[in-house]
Each structure stands twice: as structure tokens, then as C-alpha cells.
Amino acid sequence: MNKDRNAAARKAFDPAKLQLLLEHIGRLLPDENERRAFYDCSQTPPPASLRINPLQAQSHRLLPHLHRLGRAVPWCGDAFVFPESEKGLGQMLEHAMGAYYIQAVAPMLAVEVLAPRPGERVLDLCAAPGGKTTQIAARMHNSGLLIANEIQHKRIPALVGNLERCGVVNYALTRAPGAMLARYFHNFFDRVLVDAPCSGDGIVRKDQNMLNYWSPQDAARLAQQQTGLLRAAYHMLRPGGTLVYSTCSLSLEENEHVVLGLLRRFGAEVEIRAIDGVEYPPLPADQAAQFPAEFSRCVRVWPHRHDTEGAFIAHLSKRVPTTNPHPEADAATWAAETIHDPAATAAKKAIEERWQGQLPCPPDQAFTLSHRHLCLQPALGPALQRQLPYFVRAGMRVARRHKDYHYLTQQTVALWGHLLQGPSVDLNREQIQTLFQGQPVHLDPPPDRKGEVLCRFGPWTTCRALVKEEGRLLEGMLPRTFFRPHLRTLD
Secondary structure, three states, X not given: OHHHHHHHHOOXXXXXXXXXXXXXXXXXXXXXXXXHHHHHHOOOOOOOEEEEOOOOOOHHHHHHHHHHHOEEEXXXXXXXXXXXXXXXXXXXXXXXXOOEEEOOHHHHHHHHHHOOOOOOEEEEOOOOOOHHHHHHHHHOOOOOEEEEEOOOHHHHHHHHHHHHHOOOOOEEEEOOOHHHHOOOOOOOEEEEEEEOOOOOOOOOOOOHHHHHOOOOHHHHHHHHHHHHHHHHHHHHEEEEEEEEEEEOOOOOOOOHHHHHHHHHHHHHHEEEEOOOOOOOOOOOHXXXXXXXXXXXXXXXXXXXXXXXXXXXXXXXXXXXXXXOOOHHHOHHHOOOOOOOOHHHHHHHHHHHHHHOOOOOOOOOEEEEEEOOEEEEEEOOHHHHHHHOOOEEEEOEEEEEXXXXXXXXXXXXXXXXXXXXXXXXXXXXXXXXHHHHOOOOEEOOOOOOOOEEEEEEEOOEEEEEEEEEXXXXXXXXXXXXXXXXXXXXXXX
């Protein structure tokens, strides 16, 4: 299946398929000028955009440059859009340090509507590759509990990589079908995001090749899966909580019809809330007549109106609790623990003494040792690991133990290196570029120290390295995933 799909994706762009897409959603654009604008817009790539990551302490330093280079996103105050010529954002040092996340503008709106707060319990039901998950963690200030669920095993490495690069600590990663997860988290979460798998007819600007494997039948086929996910999410939401259903599809079948299925099941128990701050056209009268009046509160982001990708967002809530058919598995009975791990405490102390600084530990989190790694994770993490069959991992890996020594991870260096005053060397731009290419750096004059050091460049603590050969050679200790063949900086 995947092989056939990938082969199709390599085919040349077919304008006839775009016309077929236009006919499929054209019922929502009765005005001919609107249809033409959508058609023309779909043949141009969306502008590049990024979102500042406040979990990275140095990210605020980028704001003057970003205001100069781009324009602010109306519904996300810490996001910026760049002109088409602004490329290579993934090659920047600031990106490697986790100071920003490259993300389309439309998906940001879903998290802004979700509006997670510090200390809450939040679920991202379809989390990979992690754009919305990292945005949620940023809004939570890395406190509370964030469950990031992803059923597709092959997508988990990208999700974990983004969570770690962005310094997300308050998460637990699970890999469970929505209905199975609902057995454990009934009426549990303050906020739930369902960014459901969809046909992707709204992202044709980003990937025109998707037209080669898209068909009008996709919407009807996927709607059943989306309905199941939304129903499971509703069960997991506490009364009065916030549920956001979003897709990157524009079709009625994957959006309004899915929400309508939830209302048919739970009736007046479901509340559809308004979404402020976004201008959007209502459905044509003949299409709107299919749905209750409150469906006018749902938002459809049109590429030609907002200069982004397409998206649909529904803001929902739950008026009364639902009944859990599996009360014996209810996570509400799992108490957050005051973890005292003597081995983890000793490892943390040794690291702090070695690097002359304090590793942060918020009140609702704890350090633990797991599989040779010193981790910082939510206090509920150990209970999840013991009792949840679909548990994968929790928290950020701070250091890796080898024999009796704990090596700092790259994520720790990038996020908390400014808190450490241990051995370090200051490098210039050319030397940093060499390290990020995976090559050693020749030092002249040699530093007055040998062994493991932190490498600093301006405000950034970039990585660990070893001073070798009588101080004249600096060998970087960057993971390959952090290599950048053409490293640049935003400033």
C-alpha cells in the first residue's frame, strides 16, 4: 500500500486532478470568483512560517530578527510568516537549538482555540509529528500532564525527536487506539485535541503530489475513522472541558458530518462554542441547512483567504459526564507520586557538581533513572508506566549513563546549557559550522583545559565536545540528527 502510494506521489502534477478537487469542494464556494481564487492559490506554495518556542530560554532573542524578516500571524502571537524567498529555516542554528518550530499557519489555530493552561491535563490524540504537541507544551509552560498519543509506530521517532528538540518535559507518550485509551482516561482531561487523519485536500498548496493519490471517495472512507476518534475523545474529556476537532481537509464529510455524528450520539450534552479572532465565510445556505444552527460557529480556513493551507476547526465542550464501562481501569484513581529515587538524585547531584549549575525540576515533575537514562518526567509518569498497557516513554532524557558517568544529552545542553558554568570554549561562526557538519575543529591557540567541554557561540550553548591532542583538536559530540550541512543563523 505505502509503496504504491509513494510511487503515485512521484508522478507529475495533473491539473485535471486539481479540477476534480475543485468540483468536490466547489459546493462550498458557490461564487465563481472564489472558485477561481482557490484554484489559482492551490497552484502556488504557501509561505514559510515558524513558531517561537518559549521553552527554550534564549528564544526571545530572535524576536527582533523575526519582526524584521517576517510578519506576525494574526491568531498566534509568537508565530511569523516569511516571504517565499526565505528558505532553509531547518538549517539554522536556532532551529537545532529548539528555539523555534517550523509549522504551517493553519494548524496553529487549533491549539490557540484549545488554549491549554499550565497545570492542566491535556491529550493530543493524534500527535505525530509533534507540531501541535510542542505548541501545547509551550502554552502549558511545561507543567501539568500532556499525553501525546500516536498509533502509527513509524511516526513516533519524528514525534520524539521534535519533543526532545523543543525541550518538552511534561509529556507521556502512548501508542493506543482511541477507543482503548478511553478505557483508562474517562472524564479525565481538561482539554483534548483531535487532529484527525484525513484526506488532506486542504494541503494541496504544500504538496501537489497528494492529488495523485487523492479521490473524492477518501472523505467518506475516512469519516468513519474520524467519527470513532472524536467519540473516544469526547469520553475522555471532563465535563466543562474543551475539545477541539480539526482536520486539514475542507470537505463536509470529514468535518461537519463527523461533528454531526457526535451530536446524534450525545445530543444536547455536546456544546459547540464560538471561535473568536478569525474571519471566515459561512457555509452556503443550501449546505448549512443540513446542520443545526450552532454549526455556524465552526471555522473553515481557506487557503486563498488566509494565505495558508486549508483547515477545519470545531470548538466543543461536554456538559455532563459520560459513563465509563471499565471503572476498574480508571486513571482518576492513579495518584501522582512524590518520587524519591536515590540513584536519580545522586546522578543529578554528580552532574550539577561536574558542570557547576542547577538542573531545573518543577514541583509537578521528578527525576528518575530508566534504562541508563536520567529523565525528568511528570509526577504521574511512573503510574502510567506501571498501569497503562500502551505506555511508550515519558519526559525528557537529561543524561545517559555509561559505567559511573552520566553524559548530558544534546537536548539538555541546548536548553539548559546557559545554567551551567563548567568547562567550556567559545567558538566563532566558522568553527560552529564545522562541528555541525560532523567535522573536528582545530584550535589555535589551544585552550587551557582538556577533556569534555561545552561549546558556546554568542548566547547559545550549542553542544558538548572533547578537547584532544594536547588541546589543539576539538571533536564534537553531536548526534547525527543534529548535523546541518549548511548551518546558518537568523541574525
